[in-house]
Amino acid sequence: MSEATIDLSAVGNLLVIAPPGCGKTELLARRAEAIIPMLMPNQRILALTFSNKAKANLNSRLLSVLGTERKRRYVSVHNFHGHAAEIVRSHGWTAGIDPLGAMPDKHTQAVAVEPFLEGLAGDAYYAMKDRIEEELREAKRGAWNDQEVLDRLSDGDARSLAVETARQANGTYFYDDLLRHSQRLLRVPEIARLYQSHYAAVLVDEFQDLSPQQLEIALRSSSKSRTFVGDPMQGIYSWTGAKPVHVERVLRLITGEAHGLGVSYRSSPAVLQVLAAVARPLGGQLLDPHDPDGWFEGGIAAGGMYPTAEAEANFVLHASAEILARRPNDTIGVICRNGWRRKQIDSAFAESDLPCIRWDLTVDDARIVEMLQDAAARLGGNPELQALSAEARRVLDPSDIDTSAELTDAVAQIEGLVEQSGSVGAALAQLRVSNDVSEVISPGVHLLNAHTGKGQQFDWVFIPGFEHGNIPSYKAKKAADIEEEQRVLLVMLSRARHGVVLTRANKLVSKAGNSYSPSQSRWAVTVRDALRANSAEFLAHVSRIPVECEVAQSEVSTHARIVG
Numbered sequence: 001m002s003e004a005t006i007d008l009s010a011v012g013n014l015l016v017i018a019p020p021g022c023g024k025t026e027l028l029a030r031r032a033e034a035i036i037p038m039l040m041p042n043q044r045i046l047a048l049t050f051s052n053k054a055k056a057n058l059n060s061r062l063l064s065v066l067g068t069e070r071k072r073r074y075v076s077v078h079n080f081h082g083h084a085a086e087i088v089r090s091h092g093w094t095a096g097i098d099p100l101g102a103m104p105d106k107h108t109q110a111v112a113v114e115p116f117l118e119g120l121a122g123d124a125y126y127a128m129k130d131r132i133e134e135e136l137r138e139a140k141r142g143a144w145n146d147q148e149v150l151d152r153l154s155d156g157d158a159r160s161l162a163v164e165t166a167r168q169a170n171g172t173y174f175y176d177d178l179l180r181h182s183q184r185l186l187r188v189p190e191i192a193r194l195y196q197s198h199y200a201a202v203l204v205d206e207f208q209d210l211s212p213q214q215l216e217i218a219l220r221s222s223s224k225s226r227t228f229v230g231d232p233m234q235g236i237y238s239w240t241g242a243k244p245v246h247v248e249r250v251l252r253l254i255t256g257e258a259h260g261l262g263v264s265y266r267s268s269p270a271v272l273q274v275l276a277a278v279a280r281p282l283g284g285q286l287l288d289p290h291d292p293d294g295w296f297e298g299g300i301a302a303g304g305m306y307p308t309a310e311a312e313a314n315f316v317l318h319a320s321a322e323i324l325a326r327r328p329n330d331t332i333g334v335i336c337r338n339g340w341r342r343k344q345i346d347s348a349f350a351e352s353d354l355p356c357i358r359w360d361l362t363v364d365d366a367r368i369v370e371m372l373q374d375a376a377a378r379l380g381g382n383p384e385l386q387a388l389s390a391e392a393r394r395v396l397d398p399s400d401i402d403t404s405a406e407l408t409d410a411v412a413q414i415e416g417l418v419e420q421s422g423s424v425g426a427a428l429a430q431l432r433v434s435n436d437v438s439e440v441i442s443p444g445v446h447l448l449n450a451h452t453g454k455g456q457q458f459d460w461v462f463i464p465g466f467e468h469g470n471i472p473s474y475k476a477k478k479a480a481d482i483e484e485e486q487r488v489l490l491v492m493l494s495r496a497r498h499g500v501v502l503t504r505a506n507k508l509v510s511k512a513g514n515s516y517s518p519s520q521s522r523w524a525v526t527v528r529d530a531l532r533a534n535s536a537e538f539l540a541h542v543s544r545i546p547v548e549c550e551v552a553q554s555e556v557s558t559h560a561r562i563v564g
C-alpha cells in the first residue's frame with residue numbers, strides 16, 4: 001500500500017505500521033499539512049519524539065512539507081521528557097509537586113546512585129547498579145505519588161529505597177519522575193482539557209518505543225486526532241520500558257484498523273535483499289524498492305573479515321575516503337552495536353582529515369556549538385565557562401531539558417579542550433562542525449551507536465564488529481533479548497540507502513589485555529547469500545561510480561542519491 005491510499009485528511013485517529021524506509025516519518029509531515037486547515041484559532045499540533053536527533057529529523061521533514069512559517073505557527077515538536085517537564089513546570093502545584101525542582105539530565109540518576117554502590121567492585125558493582133536502576137524504573141512506571149513510590153520500593157533492595165529517599169529529600173527529579181508526575185497531572189480532567197483544547201492533534205513517530213506511561217501521556221495530551229506510526233520489528237527499547245505489543249493492542253482498539261505501507265523509498269535493491277534476510281525470521285518480508293532501476297549497479301551489500309580491529313578500522317577509513325573522493329556530498333554512517341567496539345574506528349578517524357562527526361560528542365553537534373558560539377559572542381568572545389553555560393541557557397526554553405543536558409555535556413567537553421587551547425574562545429574556535437546547522441545529517445562520516453541511529457538514514461552504512469558478543473551483545477542471554485538484538489541489527493542495516501558493509505575482526509583484545517578470537521555473529525549465515533560482494537569488490541564498485549554524476553532529487557527527499 002502507498003501513502004496515496006491513506007486519507008490523511010480524515011478526521012480522527014490513524015495508525016500506520018510499516019517496515020523501515022517506507023515513508024512513515026514523511027507521512028507524519030503530510031498528516032500535519034492535512035490537519036492544519038482544520039485547526040481552530042490558537043490551536044496547534046503536538047508532535048512527540050524520543051530524542052533530539054529524532055526531533056531534528058521530524059522538524060526537517062515538517063519544514064520541507066510545510067515551510068518555515070506554517071511549521072512555526074502550527075506545530076510544536078517536543079521530546080517526551082520536554083513535554084513532561086513543561087506539564088510539571090506549568091501545573092506541578094496542583095498535585096503538590098514543586099515545579100521549580102531541579103530538572104534532570106542524562107547523568108542525574110547515575111550520579112545519585114553512585115554513592116550507594118560504595119564497597120562494590122567489578123561484576124558485583126554493575127549488577128547492583130543495574131538492579132537499582134531497574135527497581136527505580138519499575139517503581140515509577142505508573143501514576144504514583146512519592147509515598148507510593150517509596151512503598152513499592154520497600155520490597156526491593158535497601159539501596160534502591162535509599163536512593164529514592166535521598167532524591168525526595170533533595171528535591172531533584174530523575175527522568176522517570178517527570179513522566180509519572182505528568183501522567184498524574186494529565187489525569188486531572190481540568191489539566192487534560194487545557195492541553196486537549198490547545199493541541200487539536202498529536203503525532204507520534206516510532207510508537208513501538210513507547211512505554212504504556214508515555215502512551216497515556218500522548219493520548220491525554222490531545223483527544224480528537226491522534227496519529228501513530230511505527231514498526232514493531234524495529235522495537236529495540238524494551239530495556240527502557242517500551243512495550244510494543246501492549247501499545248499496538250491499545251492503539252488498534254482506539255484507531256480501529258492499522259494501515260500499511262509496502263514500498264521502500266530509502267534503500268537500493270541490494271540493501272533490501274539483506275534487510276529481507278534479517279527480517280524474514282522476525283516475520284518480515286522482501287520490500288520492493290520504489291525505483292529499482294534508479295540505483296547505480298542496484299546498490300551494493302558487502303561483507304569482509306580482517307585480522308584485527310585496527311585492520312578493519314583502516315578498511316572503513318579507506319573505503320570512506322574513496323567514497324567521499326568521488327561523492328563529497330554523500331553521507332556515511334559507521335554504526336557500532338556497542339561503544340566499546342568503536343575504539344579502533346574512533347582512533348582511525350581522529351587521525352584522518354575526513355569530515356567526521358561523533359554522535360556521542362556534543363561538541364560535534366552543529367546546533368549545540370552554534371548555541372555556545374552565539375552565547376560567547378554575546379559575552380564578548382572569550383567568557384568564563386560558567387558564564388558561557390548560563391548565557392546559552394538563558395535563551396533556551398526551560399522545558400527543553402534534553403538540549404539543556406546537551407549543553408552541560410558540551411561545556412564539560414570544552415573544559416577539557418580549554419586546557420590544550422588556552423582559553424574558552426580558542427577552544428570554541430577550534431570545534432569542527434558542519435556549516436549548515438539545518439542539515440540533520442551533514443555530508444561526510446558519522447560515527448554512532450545502534451540506538452542513536454534510529455529513524456536516520458545514510459547513503460552508505462558500515463557495521464563493524466559483526467561478531468558474537470557484539471552482535472548479539474554479550475549481555476543478551478534470554479531468547480527475548482536475542483530476538484531484540486536481531487531487531488537492533490535490522491535497525492542498523494536499514495539506515496542504508498545505497499550500500500551496506502558488514503565487517504568483522506579475527507582477533508580482538510579484551511579489557512584485561514588478552515587476545516581472543518571471537519566467533520562470527522550468529523546472523524552471519526542468515527545474511528551470507530545477500531552479501532554479494534567482498535571488500536575488494538566493494539572498493540571496485542565505488543571506483544566505478546562516476547565522479548560527475550547526475551543528482552536526482554525526489555520530490556520530497558532532502559538527500560541526493562546516486563543514479564545510474
Ligand SMILES: Nc1ncnc2c1ncn2[C@@H]1O[C@H](COP(=O)(O)OP(=O)(O)OP(=O)(O)O)[C@@H](O)[C@H]1O
Nearest residue numbers: 019020021022023024025026265266455554556557
Ligand atoms: N512518498 C514518498 N515519495 C518519495 N520519497 C519518499 C516518500 N516517502 C518517504 N520518502 C523518502 O524515503 C526516505 C525514508 O522515509 P522515512 O524516513 O519517512 O521512512 P520511515 O518509514 O519513517 O523509516 P524508519 O522506519 O527507518 O524510520 C526519506 O528520504 C523520505 O524523504
